[in-house]
Amino acid sequence: MGNNVEALTTVFTEFYYWVTVVFMFLIHVGFCMYEVGASRRRNHMHTLMKNTMLIPLVTITFFFFGWWIYWAFPNGPGFIGGLEDGSANAPWSPTMATNLSDRITGVFWAAFLLFSWTAASIVSGSVIERIRSTAFWIHAVLIGSVFWIIDASWGWHYAGWMVKVLGYHDAYASGVIHAIAGGYALGVLVVLGPRLGKFAADGTPRDIPPHNPWLVTIGLFLIYTGFWGFYAACNVPIISPEVIDGQITGVTWTATNIYLAPTTLGAITFNFLMSLSGGLLVAYIVSKGDPFWTYSGGLAGIITASAGNDLYHPIQAMFIAGFGTYCAYKLHYWVERKFKIDDAVGAVAVHGYAGFIGVVIAGFMLWGQPSSPYEGYAAINPLGQLLGAIIMFGVLGFLPAYIVSKIMAGMGILRIPAKAELQGLDHHSEIAYQAAVDDVTNAERELAAAQK
């Protein structure tokens, strides 16, 4: 840090990302509450542990190779160039550790890591009550530390090939996090199959209501809260034009989106709240006031508008959110009926379909606008966004999940056996719990008897 302004900028940036990480932790608290609320009592602890343990697994693998992928893969590799030098972000780099000359790598890594947890957690909810933890945790590592971060390197990096060639624009990750995670969840679900009892013999779907709707809705409220941190973490908080080193002229410092194009926290605050509102209003109407779908609709609304929420007018964000929410709700039930897909929490719809639609809409709404402050990049356009959405949802989401799930199913490690599913996934821990309760209560009764 050469002077006091530079020092203040660095320390402010360090603290800024650190705060976003703490906020984003609430996303995971929310997902855990949401999943446990949606599961039935006999599966509570399994559901909770399945989600909780993705935290350490994705964290360490994101340290070992996920972060390096982000910095090494912007060219594909092989699409517009070879591997980039990611050595400063390799796990053995001195800057990936306690280092007084680098205050930013740790907090920036952590912000991306929290996105990784979110991607894995989105998949987690849809597969509850019948997936083996063994299988899910391998999937968590793949979506959290491999596939989403490849798409981030391609479409959410200032030099990513999708940004350069397609003009891909996805400022708050409609596609980069949500469409890929939704597509990945769908790929797993197709192979995994529905929960026992979900469909009648004639194929009619049955509703499996959450055992605790309160917990589900409070969980979603917490996800909203964490989403604020997510939005802030997608920005660079303060940067000068000479550091960007692009086409911006003058000396006005600014916040930027992930592509280093100017934006403001004020803009995204307007649009976050208006898209949340658009989603909630439409979801309430279309679901006839169903609390689960109304809350989920708020989330779907934000997700739909996120691709362009750095640039939209707030009222545009509201209508885009409402449209995406309506489509996601209708698509969820259509896919459920038509393909017998049991998405326990509607994650494929709320994240996958809404994210996909949001990326495509941004192509029309932002058509012709620059995707980057650097020269020679394609402008934002509908075809580039459509291709981007297909890459996110289909190529990096659905496809690898389907292939890996098929392999797991072939090895017999994907799904819980039917008897265990009916008896409950907490069967083993409940037996141990009851044995411990019996043991201590018997001992206390004996002590009480001895007092006479």
Added chain:
Amino acid sequence: MSTNGMESWAVDLKDIGAIYPFQGTEVILVILGVIFWIGFHVMQARVEASELADAERDFNSEHSNKSIDRY
């Protein structure tokens, strides 16, 4: 002698980088970390397979119905 090369803070901080102990062992640490990670998956898979086999063996419809009725 110290494990990170720092024996006092009488230094200009602009000259200081990494301060963790035993610098130079990073690659070994990564290899051990990856073994720890893979080891977790292997051990966890064995434990889960064993628990599920127990659950299948212990299955009885009465207990199952009780579990289902708890919703």
